[in-house]
Amino acid sequence: MNIDELERLANGVLWPGFLGTTAPEWLQHELGRGLAGVVYFGQNLGPGLSDLSTEILTANPDALIGVDEEGGSVTRLEAVDGSTLPSAYQLGRLDDVAATKANGVEIARRVQAVGGNVALAPVADVNTDPRNPVIGARSFGSDEAVVARHTVAALEGIQGTGVAACVKHFPGHGDTHLDSHHDLPVITLDVDEFDRVHVEPFRAAVAAGVDAVMTAHIVVPAWGEQPATLNAHVLGMLREAGFEGVIITDALDMAAIRETVGLGGGAARALAAGADLLCIGNPTNPGDAAFPDQDERDFHAARNGIIAALRDGSLSRERVEEAAARVAALATKLRGESPNEGAEPLDLDPIVRRAISVTGALPAASDLHVLDARRRSTLAVDSAASYVSRTLAGDGACVRLDVTTASPDEQDAAVDAAHVASALPVILVDSPDTSAAQRELVERAAVRAPGAVVVNVGLAAREPLPLPTIEVGAASRISARLTREMLLGRTG
The missing domain is CATH 3.20.20.300 (Glycoside hydrolase, family 3, N-terminal domain)
Structure with a gap:
């Protein structure tokens, strides 16, 4: 040839x-x-x-x-x-x-x-x-x-x-x-x-x-x-x-x-x-x-x-x-297939809402302060995508914290900054069972900001966390939006 x-x-x-x-x-x-x-x-x-x-x-x-x-x-x-x-x-x-x-x-x-x-x-x-x-x-x-x-x-x-x-x-x-x-x-x-x-x-x-x-x-x-x-x-x-x-x-x-x-x-x-x-x-x-x-x-x-x-x-x-x-x-x-032309988009909110679970009692909130402690993104998985934390925080504060490099004092300062009277502190994690640093941050927050809530967008925690926890199971915009609605009491 x-x-x-x-x-x-x-x-x-x-x-x-x-x-x-x-x-x-x-x-x-x-x-x-x-x-x-x-x-x-x-x-x-x-x-x-x-x-x-x-x-x-x-x-x-x-x-x-x-x-x-x-x-x-x-x-x-x-x-x-x-x-x-x-x-x-x-x-x-x-x-x-x-x-x-x-x-x-x-x-x-x-x-x-x-x-x-x-x-x-x-x-x-x-x-x-x-x-x-x-x-x-x-x-x-x-x-x-x-x-x-x-x-x-x-x-x-x-x-x-x-x-x-x-x-x-x-x-x-x-x-x-x-x-x-x-x-x-x-x-x-x-x-x-x-x-x-x-x-x-x-x-x-x-x-x-x-x-x-x-x-x-x-x-x-x-x-x-x-x-x-x-x-x-x-x-x-x-x-x-x-x-x-x-x-x-x-x-x-x-x-x-x-x-x-x-x-x-x-x-x-x-x-x-x-x-x-x-x-x-x-x-x-x-x-x-x-x-x-x-x-x-x-x-x-x-x-x-x-x-x-x-x-x-x-x-x-x-x-x-x-x-x-x-x-x-x-x-x-x-x-040779016939495309499904003109099909209407599926309303996925009910499916995702049913998949989200809550452990513990969620406090009432009118605003959220998100402390994002997730892992870095990989080539395949955009785990730490900012749209998740931005959507969750809405108009509230959103702070990124790399718990693998931040000192204990820096972590304490971040938790303290989140613990403000006008907003609910939200600790955003994705691997609380396998990341000792993420779990330690949650434990630190439980002491310094006892009214805080954990939002876990990774695999569900097998070991209970010391704060009320929303098990989301996805780092996605739809999940962040529905979780925010849940925290603000806006779900139907």
Whole structure:
């Protein structure tokens, strides 16, 4: 095959992110040469997002346009002001599969409204490690039966409207305390337990006919030394379970891949292992170190890696053709679906309100002073997004406090400043069970500001806190608004 043929073959399995709110010239060119599609990230948002989708689909009518829209702490379509969708954790705590399915319909409606056709949701991970920095409230819970039934309900809601669902992150990213955006997690859990607990929701999703499954950059030593994304045995488990859809890699620009085998090497090895569609990643992830053309650089690195492997024989042409055929089959299926055009937005307030619980008696309040002690955001989870604290505080004061670096005197001063007669002190946390510093701040506040209230937007505290606590379960705008209404006594 000549270089043009090799590039076109590789294009059929590549799924890049890109910079800007219009399609750059290089992207339009590659879409015309069979590029599988694009993934939208926050930097692509703008008032003309649906026009951008039209531009992409004009260049390639079979393009898959993916949106990483989970709700709760992970949103792309509402990245500026915060999600108005419930989190998976809230839905799992509520344990109403009808509500979860309805939320899936709403996710799909929003994806379709901007011209997308693939929702990178739901998360099927069973979050059994409460220290997990990358999953947490993105999961339906720590019980595999709960996670399985809500995963199925969510994907049925999404796919029932003509959008493809992609469950993630196979074979399960829930039992780790490392973030694969920065490290390569190794899970040493007993393999039989791993299969019984963490793989089960994916089996349920396959049985329910899910269109796509996303891999995890995790190592399970009992199944080999390679991360699941590059592991033929692990990806083969999906095919053995009867999955005939598209296996999508998690982003190849994550450190677990980029800093081990490299983006190009990861692309080639993932294909060889059985992946079908390669998510290259978000070109803004390097931050200030990103080049102005980081998107194009990453795309070429991935494609060049595939071409090099095809030429040296480490990757067969037949394997790439098989992968491209699966991607094309999904595109054909989606083109034949009837979009849920004109569907009315779902009122999600009742669902989220039912998922929020209160421990202890809430004092009356006319104004709030929020002391935000949450963890820093990660590349995947905008845990410390300011829209949460701003929405919760309203017109009241809002102070950010990094409890990992602030001295005891500084923390005391912050608590004392919050303890003013005209406002209710609110301690905003997200990991009171696993962060000793957050719990110590709450205990300090219980002494210095005994009228204070804790708002926990992370996993529910297993050990009781010494102040009245609102267990929210999501760092989202809708949750912050409803919690504020609750504190001010404005709920119906």
